[in-house]
Amino acid sequence: MHARADASDTAPNWPDDIFATLQRFDVRQVPYVPDAGHSKLIQRVLDSSTMRGIPLTTEEEGVALLAGAWTGGQRGVLLMQSSGVGNCINMLSLIPILRFPFLTLVTMRGEWGEFNPWQVPMGSTTQGVFELYGVKVLRASNAAEVPAVLEAAAAQAYNALTPTAVLLSQRLIGAKVFTK
């Protein structure tokens, strides 16, 4: 069971804000690894006529896919969870070498009311891993700041070829709750 910050009868609308920004920036390819925090955005993408949602078997595939997409003239965004960032590390080397626009939206675990200790090592080092690799990190901690953060991130990724990760904090998404 996945408890969200918002009550279930008022589904969060920040994924809609993200979708609108991605649409405005003409994002076409959206690779993702299935993830509860991204579930609403993934559904919006899969329902879209302009974006293609592309499920991956591992997150590093998405980095290479976005390199190919850019070579072919399309923009993309990689959706993943903090644990998936660790799966990407060597493939992230393509970003400075090929200099393609890289934007990733990362739902965070292991940083706010986490129940599962196994999520903590990667979740607590996600920002550091990105920064060591030269990926700029922006963070959204509440729903109200999501639109401005997304706008800034997409602008610098696509207009200035500045690789950017947006960390969607666990506080925003809601800690996963396991019930017995």
Place this chain on the structure above:
Amino acid sequence: MSKANLLDRRQVVSALLANRKDVVAIGGLGASTNDITAAGDHARNFYLWGGMGGAAMIGLGLALAQPKLPVLVITGDGEMLMGMGSLATIGLQKPSNLSIAVLDNEAYGETGGQTSHTSAAADLVGVAKACGIADSRAISTMAEVEAFARALHDLSAGPRFANVKIDSANVARILPSRDGTYIVNRIRGDLGFQPI
């Protein structure tokens, strides 16, 4: 020792690219990138020098972005084994303009010729087929290579996968540019995209 009656990698790649027309060709990390170079430098060649395991996914992203262009990934067995999950991703997307040719010498030639999984256990054609790539072929003759080279221009029938058994002889290294930004921007320019 090279096994008898196996194909020569340079002949295979030359045949795949001999009548390439508008094909965008992506080489895998290792000798396959050199093979593409040996067949002739080209504005639509994507030379991979790193990011091992990523060749097929670069091909998928490009193929989805340019559905009217044939996209051909030419990589090695070691590189393909590292990105084996990407065959499932490609099998799900089914880009009809994407073809993958694996040059399978059953060894990691770049690192001293250590035996790869394809020598005894892994059947990449079986994997590709089981991942939903219906046109998955095992190739052992030049006639089959030439048929595959013709097929990759049929944009209605892909994705397709070929595992080509080649000999393990070491061939001269013919090195392309190592400047990734130049390589990508050259392809983009040839496809009509301006620099940002």
